[in-house]
Amino acid sequence: MRIHPTAIVEDGARLGENVRIGPYCVVGAEVELGPDVELISHVAVAGRTRIGAGTRVWPFASVGHQPQDLKYAGEPSRLEIGRDCMIREHATLNPGTSGGGMLTQVGDRCLFMMGSHVGHDCRIGNNVILANNATLAGHVEVGDFAFLGGLCAVHQFVRIGTQAMVGGMSGVEKDVIPFGSVIGNRAELGGLNLVGLKRRGFDRETIHAIRAGYRVIFSGEGSLTERATRAAEEFADIAPVRLITDFILADSARSFCTPREV
Template sequence: MQQIHPTAIVEDGAVLGNNVKIGPYCMVGSKVTLGDDVELVSHVAVAGRTIIGARTKIFPFASIGHQPQDLKYNGEDTLLEIGEDNQIREHVTMNPGTVGGGGVTKIGDRCLFMASTHVGHDCQVGNNVILANNATLAGHVEVEDYVIFGGLSAVRQWCRIGAHSIVGGLTGVEFDVIPYGSVIGDRARLAGLNLIGLKRRNFSREEIHALRNAYKEVFNSEEGTLRERAAIAKDKYANFEGVQTMTSFLLREGERRFCTPRKGSAD
């Protein structure tokens, strides 16, 4: 059974799942799909071709699916897809994709977007991601699973943020962040591994030890290039999944730049 407040506006064509709750003064556009048990608390505006997965809850004054903040956008029918069991707090903004970026902005499951966070056009956000208050992702950012962004952090367009990494508050990310990495600073630099996160997610002592050794060998050596050191570590620690994930990220095809430690400071 759906619960739609009499002050809410739901345009013809919108698709509503079972047990959807739409609170006071919400607006739901004609191309929107709300999954089962989705709740719009109040004053939520959902527009465009937007799909919101089951049990996602959106709080007041969020703006979801309105046109991208891209001057090249010309009204194309692009998509914003949000997964299941997400919490989207007050004043959050999320934009759909653009033709030039693949046409889809995609959010995974079980994410928390705290107040006033922003997800720009064509971003690909994984599962179990947390953006603290006022954290922002520019267009085309790729965020893997279990990443945490501190408050007032910002990520430049086209960056990749590896799984299980953490971005400190007030940090500006200009280059890719390795999986399991911890970055801080007004212009992000690596400050070691996200050891607390690894322990909380039950990585074994042996896996963490291998990651620490591989990290030092890749980032605290001056022999060869970064990619060459990553390739050596990948072969040396072939039996450790975490090291394989980190080194594969560094060795991915294409010209990439990475956040690195200050000289001599690798953990």
């Protein structure tokens, strides 16, 4: 364990093996840092925050401080961050509140680029990337392998599906389906995240099946729910299409991003 002499580690903080805490960092009394965590310099970690093994935090990040919710009354909420994440300069991650389950949760191998923000009570999966200044309001859910472009803003209670892509400078106020790609001042569905599918190794046959399911869901007669139900039956053996239909048919506080022509 290496702790720089200018760092402040309050009594009660729990530090795993080989933790490195650089110059002018501040670590609160209820913080838990897993093995091999590194706070590079000028990092402030507060509250009931747990950071998983191997995660690195860059200068001037603020992790675990009081959520930006005027209803917050000092309740003992938590922030949990997974393994091998990268939290870059000036990123902010807030704990939960009593109105959202008391927990903000981040999965493994996530990248939070400079100035990105994770609001209270968010649930973020594994391998998620928030580009520079991407921001999540409270209660947002983000699925595995999702990518959020620079300067985008996601409204409270919105769900971003598995491996979805949000274009830079987009304002997202509706749910984004798994594998969907959205962009715009008020984001509209522009199709599937085909680049992401190929990068993840989805074969040609599966991608064609997903595109066919997409067409059933977003064109033809009936409501979105009716079309999604038909697609769930027609593509019952195609797991990625089931992810999309399950996402649409699940309970949600928001409506959905749909294509412009719908």
